[in-house]
Amino acid sequence: MKAAVLYEANSPLVIERFDLPDIADDQxxxxxxxxxxxxxxxxxxxxEWVDINRPPVILGHEGAGVVEEVGPAVHSVKEGDHVVLSWMRNCGLCEMCQVGYSNLCDEPWDRRGQPHFENSExxxxxxxxxxxxxxxxIVPQDIAIPIDREIPFPQASLVGCGVMTGVGAALNTAQVQAGKSVAVFGCGGVGLNVIQGAAIAGAEPIIAVDLLDNKLEMGRQFGATHTVNSAELDPVEAIRELTGGKGAHYAFEAIGLVPAPYKQAILCTRKRGLTVFVGHGPDNMAIELDCKILGPEKMVIGSMYGSCRPRLDFPRIFSLYKAGKLKLDELVTRVYPLEAVNEAFDALGRGEVARSVLDLT
Ligand SMILES: [Zn+2]
Ligand SMILES: [Zn+2]
Structure with missing residues (x-):
């Protein structure tokens, strides 16, 4: 098989051939x-992230495909099934799995039998x-989630990370309520999905914040009722103005690049407002906050993978898609062959796309 390998940070990925190991019983x-x-x-x-997935590494964690072979102990999928892969494993046994937060499973990934792929070296x-x-x-069976055959693979793949992370942050982590106000910082692949999650929940208004007008336009397409270009306006003031001077009931940081929007998200919420940190920023990036900032009973929570339980939430996303209530087609801005993966990163870096998808067929 062919794969794109990152050997060193800030260098182009390299396409190489690998031999696959045999699958284990439950893979x-x-x-x-x-x-x-x-x-x-x-x-x-x-x-920017050195603790996990340090190079050299085959990148990519948002995938969909067809099951070709199953181990003898596999019972949840069969050969020929179409699947979306979840990037978070769940053991089903630890405290977090037992209380319904398998997105926070305690089981370390590498104890669950990660076969390494071999190239010539x-x-x-x-x-x-x-x-x-x-x-x-090759993956353990618990993270290969079967899906309907009619879902196109590019659209399906996005549910494996960006869509679930964004929609889940609104519906699961924050449990946004109908008629309440939402501000979303960042209209990238995740932010657009926070916006459509808030729209599905019936939030009003939904205020999208970004530096780029093309991204704000995408925000409207996904359900934002108002947009604020934070290069031109102070987003905190603009959000207060749009919410009758009170601030938003919910704010989501969905950028994960620089400290300012994390702080602005907290500042723009009203009393007892909930801020959700969806963006996972670079290692060691700190936010400086006044210790009284949460005084009016404001709340801040992180969101990991949209608090999802893939086996429950992926099918939920696909039924909303099939009913025309959740957009996936519009997220696939560009399709590249695997060999053009570096171009896809360039487009991402320039903020040109909602999402690029690699066609691996
Ligand atoms: Zn667990
Ligand atoms: Zn991701």
Missing amino acids: VRVRLMASGVCHSDWHIVKG RPMKRMNALGTFSTET
Whole structure:
């Protein structure tokens, strides 16, 4: 199989051939058909996350494909099933899994049998034990979630990370209520999905904040009722004005690049408002806050993978899509072959796309 490898931060990915190891009893081999190119991949390319998925590594964690082979102990999928891969494993047994937050599973990833792929020189690890920038991968059965055959693979792949992270932040983590006000900082692949999650919940108004007008236009397409270009206006003041001087009931930081929007998100909420940190910024990035900032009973919570339980929430996303209530087609801005993965990163860096997808067929 072919895969795109990052050998060093800030260098182009290299396409290489690998031999796959045999699958273990509880694993499945998946022929990947599509992989989204996510900001988390980009953080690793830029050397901004050094604790996890350190290069050399096969990148990619937003994949969909067809099950080609299953181990003898596999019962949840069969050969020929179409699947979306979840990038968070769940053991089903730890405290977090038991209380319904399998997105926070305690089981360390590498204890769950990560086969390393070999090229001619050495074994190679895969991002989140997936490595979806490749034509095939091997995963434990618990993270291969079967989906309807009619869902196109590029659209399906995006549910594996960006869509779930954004929609889940609104519907699961924050549990946005109908008729309440929402501000979303960032109209990238995740932010657009926070916006459409808030729209599905019936929030009003939904205020999108970004520096780029093309992104704000996408924000409107996904359900924003108002937009604020933060290069031109102070977003905190603008959001207060749009919410009768009180501030938003909910604010979401969905950029994860610089400290300012995290702080602005807290500042723009009203009394007892909830701020959700969706963006996972570079390592060691600090936010400076006045200690009284939460005085009016404001709340701040992180969101990991949209607080999702993939087996429950992926099908929920696809039923909303099939009913025309959730946009996936519009997220696929560009499709690149695997060989053009570096161009896809360039487009992401320039803020040109909602999402690029690699066609792996
Ligand atoms: Zn667990
Ligand atoms: Zn991602």
